Amino acid sequence: TGAALFDQSTFGKIDVEGPDAGALLNRVCANQMDRKPGRAIYTAMLNETGGMEGDLTALRLAHDHYRLYVGTTAIRRDMAWLRRHLHDGEAVTLTDRTEDYAVLGLMGPRAGEIAEAVGAPSLNDLGYFTHGEAEIAGVVVRAARLSYVGEAGWEITCPAGSAEAVFDALAAAGAKPAGLFAQTAMRIEKKFLAYGHELDTDISP
Numbered sequence: 001t002g003a004a005l006f007d008q009s010t011f012g013k014i015d016v017e018g019p020d021a022g023a024l025l026n027r028v029c030a031n032q033m034d035r036k037p038g039r040a041i042y043t044a045m046l047n048e049t050g051g052m053e054g055d056l057t058a059l060r061l062a063h064d065h066y067r068l069y070v071g072t073t074a075i076r077r078d079m080a081w082l083r084r085h086l087h088d089g090e091a092v093t094l095t096d097r098t099e100d101y102a103v104l105g106l107m108g109p110r111a112g113e114i115a116e117a118v119g120a121p122s123l124n125d126l127g128y129f130t131h132g133e134a135e136i137a138g139v140v141v142r143a144a145r146l147s148y149v150g151e152a153g154w155e156i157t158c159p160a161g162s163a164e165a166v167f168d169a170l171a172a173a174g175a176k177p178a179g180l181f182a183q184t185a186m187r188i189e190k191k192f193l194a195y196g197h198e199l200d201t202d203i204s205p
Contacts, residue, residue, distance in 0.1 A: 003110040005104060005106055007102075013100070013157075014067070014079060017065045020090040021064055045078070105147070114174055118137070141166060
């Protein structure tokens, strides 16, 4: 029992901005992307035969701004796929923000207690697959209520330069650092899929 702390900073992060951002993503993604700001959306991007070109989680930050979280090795491929499906004249900007932000996963039975302890009780008010801002160790973070390992908790995004302070605060409150092997074992146990393992361009939904 307790709470695990995962460093998920290697996830790729792509900002999709502009008046036509929603139209582009609704065209290339299998899920409904036209959700209210504050929602998190898991979706696949499919090719012409229905195979998985990629899977991602999108946070809708504003009506004209999404942030996509993609696999560690998928950043260039997913950027190229999105660019290839832009229509002439569409007002969309794609920006690789991978190096700008870090992502820490706080997950487990005591995750809510630890959020309280670090002065971010509002995280407990977030619904499943929603996101919102809070402050940890004096750093404004954005937390999404979802979990790649199946335990209750959040994926917490912060400026890369502030990640150590946020990590230290969560660890001091009782979160136990865990590695990628633990994360992989837990997501397999939960039957969550990963691109390059269970998912590829020949696998359909």
